[in-house]
Amino acid sequence: AKASGGNTYRFFTQEMNLRISERVTLENNLRRALDSDEIFVHYQPQTDARKQRLVGFEALVRWQHPELGIIPPTRFIPVAEESCLISQIGERVLREACQQNRRWQDMGLPPVVMAVNLSAVQLRQPDLAQRVGAILTETGLDARWLELEITESAFIHDTDRIIDVLQELQAIGIKLSVDDFGTGYSSLGYLKRLPFDRIKIDQSFVRDLPDDADDIAIVRAIIAIAASLQKEVIAEGVEQAIQRDFLLELGCDLMQGYHFGRPADAASAEAMLRTMRR
Numbered sequence: 001a002k003a004s005g006g007n008t009y010r011f012f013t014q015e016m017n018l019r020i021s022e023r024v025t026l027e028n029n030l031r032r033a034l035d036s037d038e039i040f041v042h043y044q045p046q047t048d049a050r051k052q053r054l055v056g057f058e059a060l061v062r063w064q065h066p067e068l069g070i071i072p073p074t075r076f077i078p079v080a081e082e083s084c085l086i087s088q089i090g091e092r093v094l095r096e097a098c099q100q101n102r103r104w105q106d107m108g109l110p111p112v113v114m115a116v117n118l119s120a121v122q123l124r125q126p127d128l129a130q131r132v133g134a135i136l137t138e139t140g141l142d143a144r145w146l147e148l149e150i151t152e153s154a155f156i157h158d159t160d161r162i163i164d165v166l167q168e169l170q171a172i173g174i175k176l177s178v179d180d181f182g183t184g185y186s187s188l189g190y191l192k193r194l195p196f197d198r199i200k201i202d203q204s205f206v207r208d209l210p211d212d213a214d215d216i217a218i219v220r221a222i223i224a225i226a227a228s229l230q231k232e233v234i235a236e237g238v239e240q241a242i243q244r245d246f247l248l249e250l251g252c253d254l255m256q257g258y259h260f261g262r263p264a265d266a267a268s269a270e271a272m273l274r275t276m277r278r
């Protein structure tokens, strides 16, 4: 083990260099991609499983690189967050998602809520509410049809300032939801202090339902907290009918996951809206 120490070290620094250069390349590529049509949006249905009814979509960013193919958001969002490209990407997705939702309404399709992810970096912009408000005005979408999803880990720092920004967003009439609930190491206290409408149960707690006793306990507890704080609750990552049935039994009606539909382009999402039960 001792003899291989030097090699291990050399391997490690090489790999680090590779990662840094890969990161820079990715960042440069991303900057260029923003000026092209490589960045676009897919939509995943959110369903009321009890009423068997579509209630909304989550907008998820996609990057189709001409040579590298599809680059998943889990790879480029962190790079974008470190290079201040995230605001541009975030606003691009927001504008496109609002525009799309308004277009569907103009076609006379049943109105649904469009959920858009907000990065912790965007949340720290003091003029965020004005920027979002401007996009609503520009696209003509009424604020009640927009929801912003914010991961729990975003509230750890600058909580007081974040409360101000969230209150401004809520004052405009936008809905707010806590994403990835239960994964952020933060205290439950913020649920009381922050003006949230909805909690999203992270898919890691849903994956092993109904077999894993710990996950059952956690999901049950989250549903109970949401009910007593009078917040909506939605489960993510529902892939199987057995998970759906179990969640319904626990009293969680709203669901999102491959069982109901994968993220898909605007045309497929529109087709879902057309066949939707009214």
Ligand code: C2E
Binding pocket: 044, 059, 060, 061, 072, 073, 074, 077, 090, 093, 117, 118, 119, 179, 180, 203, 236, 237, 238, 239, 256, 257, 258, 259, 263
């Ligand atoms: P997220 O916000 O938690 O989004 C849910 C992710 O789970 C999506 O991955 C979605 O495709 C995936 N998913 C949905 N249903 C299922 C299921 O039944 N099973 C499994 N295994 N996965 C499911 P995606 O699109 O790759 O996005 C990953 C993450 O990237 C998102 O997690 C979000 O944190 C981030 N992201 C995506 N779009 C944006 C965006 O426009 N802005 C920001 N700031 N972040 C974004």
Ligand code: CA
Binding pocket: 058, 117, 149, 179
């Ligand atoms: Ca989300």
Ligand code: CA
Binding pocket: 179, 180, 200, 202, 203, 236
């Ligand atoms: Ca999530």
Ligand code: CA
Binding pocket: 180
């Ligand atoms: Ca996530």
